Amino acid sequence: MVAHRPEDDEKKTALNVGDACHALILEPQRFEAEYAIGPDAPKNTKAGKAEWAEFEEALGDRQLLTFAEGRKVKLIRESVMAHPLARQLIEAPGDVEASIYWNDETTGRLCRCRPDKTLNDMGWLIDLKSTGDMGKFARSVADYRYHVQDAFYSDGYATHFGHQPQGFLFVAFSTSIECGKYPVRVFQLDQQARTQGRFEYQRNMAVYDECLRTGVWRGIESLSLPYWAQKEAS
Known part of the structure; x- marks a missing residue:
């Protein structure tokens, strides 16, 4: 099993929203290709579960924006255009x-x-x-x-x-x-x-x-073995 690095969901969301705004403002075609806004439906109801299942089936590799995030991104674009x-x-x-x-x-x-x-x-x-x-x-x-x-x-x-x-x-x-x-x-x-x-x-x-x-890059430090671990090469 491959271990995955932990991600800060809050930070990731902030980055997603920022890039989504950038895309929607300057590259609407990229926004459509890379982002998808989730439905405004609760997942704890039968109808909501069905709507989310249909949405997730069509999501593909696109980044998911919640309905609230999608609304925010659209409002920010409207603010820029105003x-x-x-x-x-x-x-x-x-x-x-x-x-x-x-x-x-x-x-x-x-x-x-x-x-x-x-x-x-x-x-x-x-x-x-x-x-x-x-x-x-x-x-x-x-x-x-x-x-x-x-x-x-x-x-x-x-x-x-x-x-x-x-x-x-x-x-x-x-x-x-x-x-x-x-x-x-x-x-x-x-x-x-x-x-x-x-x-x-x-x-x-x-x-x-x-x-x-x-060929000398700053920030790369030379490191030696501790004295007790050093052995003569045979």
């Missing part, structure tokens, strides 16, 4: 999840980024972000290094296309209700944040390049 600028960015012609390749100017290493959406006609890079608390989104920028992502993606776009993007926009949506609504805001980082992000990713690239050149 924000005038967010809706304009979502509906504007562009490439969704398209990879951009380039060689880093300092190290020469091949790099890749994959913006959530690239609006080539407008020159914008768009990234959707979920947050549990809109009031703490600035902290999330620092914690999850969104400023590094901004600078890395923007420089990659500039190297690939030969000109700087007009900007990098974060469309942030809350997964928690505030005053009866799911807040949605559009952010652009200031120059100080982007400059710091560029410094950090360039430092990371230098470390990566050094590891590739030397």
Whole structure:
């Protein structure tokens, strides 16, 4: 029997809801292919059991969202589309999840980024972000290094296309209700944040390049047997 790693169902649910929102907003076809919303039926009744049995038979490899989770995902999408600028960015012609390749100017290493959406006609890079608390989104920028992502993606776009993007926009949506609504805001980082992000990713690239050149990877420690376990090789 193969042992499976334990999973935190609460954390997994949060990740599912975040990705489901992302898919429903930007890639509705992927949402339909990868997610299924369970029926609003109790499993302790004959009719409910029958409805769930039919649903589970057709579920396949899709991720299950409870009826409540599905309702939440749809409400969040409606909230995003109710924000005038967010809706304009979502509906504007562009490439969704398209990879951009380039060689880093300092190290020469091949790099890749994959913006959530690239609006080539407008020159914008768009990234959707979920947050549990809109009031703490600035902290999330620092914690999850969104400023590094901004600078890395923007420089990659500039190297690939030969000109700087007009900007990098974060469309942030809350997964928690505030005053009866799911807040949605559009952010652009200031120059100080982007400059710091560029410094950090360039430092990371230098470390990566050094590891590739030397074959020595930081964080890997050398470990010897304790003295009492060491024996001379015969």
